[in-house]
Amino acid sequence: xxxxxxxxxxxxxxFNAVNxxxxxxxTIIIILPLWNVVISSFTSGKALADGGFALWPKEFSLENxxxxxxxxxxxxxxFISVAKTVVGVVTHVFFCAMVAYGLSKSYVRGxxxxxxxxxxxxxxxxxxxxxxxxxxxLGLLNSFWVYIIPALxxxxxxxxxxxxxxxxxxxxxxxxxxxGLGDWRIFLYIFIPLSLPALATIALFNGVSQWNDxxxxxxxxxxxxxxxxQMMLYEIIVQSQTKNMQNIGxxxxxxxxxxxxxxxxxxxxxxxxxxxxxLLQRYFISGMMLGAVKG
Amino acid sequence: xGKSKAVNSGGKKPMGRRMKEFVVDFxxxxxxxxxxxxxxxxxxxxxxxxxxxLTIAFKHYTVIDTLDSAPWVGLENFRxxxxxxxxxxxxxxxxxxxxxxxxxxxxxxxxxxxxxxEVSNKRFKRFVQTISYLPHFLSWIVLGGMLITWLSTTGLFxxxxxxxxxxxxxxxxxLDPSKYWWIATLSDIWKEAxxxxxxYLAVMATIDPTYYEAxxxxxxxxLRQIWHITIPNMRMIISLNLILTISGLLGSNxxxxxxxxxxxxxxxxxxxxxxxxxxxxxxGDFSYATAVGLGVSIVSxxxxxxxxxxxxxxxxxxxxx
Numbered sequence: 262x263x264x265x266x267x268x269x270x271x272x273x274x275x276f277n278a279v280n281x282x283x284x285x286x287x288t289i290i291i292i293l294p295l296w297n298v299v300i301s302s303f304t305s306g307k308a309l310a311d312g313g314f315a316l317w318p319k320e321f322s323l324e325n326x327x328x329x330x331x332x333x334x335x336x337x338x339x340f341i342s343v344a345k346t347v348v349g350v351v352t353h354v355f356f357c358a359m360v361a362y363g364l365s366k367s368y369v370r371g372x373x374x375x376x377x378x379x380x381x382x383x384x385x386x387x388x389x390x391x392x393x394x395x396x397x398x399l400g401l402l403n404s405f406w407v408y409i410i411p412a413l414x415x416x417x418x419x420x421x422x423x424x425x426x427x428x429x430x431x432x433x434x435x436x437x438x439x440x441g442l443g444d445w446r447i448f449l450y451i452f453i454p455l456s457l458p459a460l461a462t463i464a465l466f467n468g469v470s471q472w473n474d475x476x477x478x479x480x481x482x483x484x485x486x487x488x489x490x491q492m493m494l495y496e497i498i499v500q501s502q503t504k505n506m507q508n509i510g511x512x513x514x515x516x517x518x519x520x521x522x523x524x525x526x527x528x529x530x531x532x533x534x535x536x537x538x539x540l541l542q543r544y545f546i547s548g549m550m551l552g553a554v555k556g
Numbered sequence: 557x558g559k560s561k562a563v564n565s566g567g568k569k570p571m572g573r574r575m576k577e578f579v580v581d582f583x584x585x586x587x588x589x590x591x592x593x594x595x596x597x598x599x600x601x602x603x604x605x606x607x608x609x610l611t612i613a614f615k616h617y618t619v620i621d622t623l624d625s626a627p628w629v630g631l632e633n634f635r636x637x638x639x640x641x642x643x644x645x646x647x648x649x650x651x652x653x654x655x656x657x658x659x660x661x662x663x664x665x666x667x668x669x670x671x672x673x674e675v676s677n678k679r680f681k682r683f684v685q686t687i688s689y690l691p692h693f694l695s696w697i698v699l700g701g702m703l704i705t706w707l708s709t710t711g712l713f714x715x716x717x718x719x720x721x722x723x724x725x726x727x728x729x730x731l732d733p734s735k736y737w738w739i740a741t742l743s744d745i746w747k748e749a750x751x752x753x754x755x756y757l758a759v760m761a762t763i764d765p766t767y768y769e770a771x772x773x774x775x776x777x778x779l780r781q782i783w784h785i786t787i788p789n790m791r792m793i794i795s796l797n798l799i800l801t802i803s804g805l806l807g808s809n810x811x812x813x814x815x816x817x818x819x820x821x822x823x824x825x826x827x828x829x830x831x832x833x834x835x836x837x838x839x840g841d842f843s844y845a846t847a848v849g850l851g852v853s854i855v856s857x858x859x860x861x862x863x864x865x866x867x868x869x870x871x872x873x874x875x876x877x
Binding site: 272273276277280281283284287288290291292294295297298301309310356359360362363364366368369370371375378379381382385386387388389390391392393394395399411413414416419443444445448469472473474475476479480491494495497498501502520523524526527530531534535538541542 | 578581582585587588589590591592594595596598599601602603604605606607608609610612623668671672674675676677680683684686687688689690691693694695696697698700701702704705706708710712746750777778779810811814815818832833836837842845846849850853
């Protein structure tokens with residue numbers, strides 16, 4: 262008996278050691294490349310041209326950032342990114358919450374039909390081309406509103422919020438009705454303040470996808486003044502790729518100056534995500550749970 | 557609220573009466589209805605009109621046509637698909653990348669989730685989770701930009717390969733078509749493996765800890781506990797994920813492809829989605845591109861049904877969908 266437990270302990274300790282060792286390697290695989298990008302973005306073009314892997318800038322320099330900020334384009338792109346994220350999130354969350362509140366009442370006439378219509382949209386879509394033709398005929402091509410209006414509703418988010426609203430005790434609503442409040446006021450003044458955690462979860466995820474989205478721009482926008490950061494970065498990447506190909510076997514110099522600009526733009530584009538990441542992390546576990554309620 | 561419940565019981569009442577009740581109820585609920593109806597209008601415009609727009613797959617649509625004026629051509633577009641060698645090339649690439657992702661990328665989150673679950677030190681656990689979820693929130697453009705630098709002649713990968721003595725001359729790895737499938741697969745795994753653990757961890761958190769205590773008393777090693785307790789408890793969620801992955805075999809990551817594809821690696825990088833994009837948006841052949849997209853979604857639905865049938869057989873006839 263005694264020897265058995267000791268052996269069990271030893272087994273367990275070896276298991277723990279191996280486990281922690283492997284997980285440490287895994288985290289290094291994730292962190293190292295990211296760290297390398299940040300470091301390289303602060304390295305001078307000359308040092309970048311030498312190549313080599315660095316954990317610390319060989320020659321610290323802000324020249325890449327200076328080059329990026331010299332372009333007027335980046336200020337505009339940053340503004341568009343922020344504007345489309347803020348406006349997009351606020352309108353998306355409000356619109357979804359409004360529809361979800363209406364649908365959370367089981368006595369609403371026509372609810373079965375509305376729900377069926379919504380669920381179908383979760384599984385079927387017209388796809389890229391029919392959607393493009395629709396956007397075109399609505400006159401949304403090359404308009405800022407193409408970032409906002411088609412993204413107003415996601416039925417997945419509606420279901421999450423609807424389930425959340427259903428969990429709120431009905432006594433609150435009943436007493437408000439006795440006080441003479443209508444459904445709109447109950448929704449705005451009672452349910453919205455009560456549901457802030459759920460709304461925040463949806464807002465954060467929607468915000469990340471708005472910030473990261475570049476397909477909308479690629480499909481519907483030609484006007485460079487409406488380009489967000491992601492699209493600007495995409496253009497830089499495509500350009501430097503083309504230059505790379507023209508330079509096969511040639512000098513590394515051109516490759517590395519654009520490389521520096523590219524790295525700095527990557528960092529600038531990603532900083533907002535990293536800043537809200539702690540918040541995101543607080544909410545996404547609860548978000549997964551909200552989603553799981555629907556089963 | 558009570559009022560509307562009371563009238564909602566009529567099934568046998570005459571049609572006219574029921575209609576009238578409906579209208580009266582609807583009027584009473586105008587506030588709630590005014591919240592829902594904008595959503596319904598939205599869905600009709602942005603979801604159902606494009607679904608109707610799929611009919612151009614059976615038409616010959618040109619830029620000067622409207623949706624209705626374009627002439628019907630029946631299955632002509634689908635017949636062309638069968639002979640289109642570029643389409644089939646994109647199918648091969650899509651399937652190759654999807655199967656690599658399925659073969660490697662499907663088990664990694666499961667193993668990783670189990671490893672994280674087995675860590676007893678709370679702070680280390682949280683640290684690993686924090687780091688591993690992060691790449692999920694980076695856009696493919698950002699990751700694509702990073703990959704292009706890492707894979708370039710002066711980039712990280714060439715440095716490592718040179719240092720290990722595997723190669724003697726640095727090359728731009730992204731320009732080599734024969735390596736593209738692996739680049740697409742491994743970068744996707746790097747980005748999503750950590751995030752993939754989150755559902756598994758949520759399910760593991762619900763496993764009754766007394767199972768493990770009992771197993772410990774019986775002298776079961778940690779690996780045996782994982783094999784006989786953790787994995788059986790995750791069977792449902794694993795099957796669900798497998799079904800969704802299989803039904804997505806013909807889907808591919810358009811963002812990833814558009815960033816990483818270039819004129820040199822196109823033969824191995826073009827996937828069905830990017831082919832639809834190219835035919836429709838670049839070449840302007842809307843009808844053909846829609847036909848390709850529609851054909852692929854129909855096959856995907858069939859895959860979903862088949863995968864659900866097979867996994868429910870394996871799970872003692874319990875369907876997870």
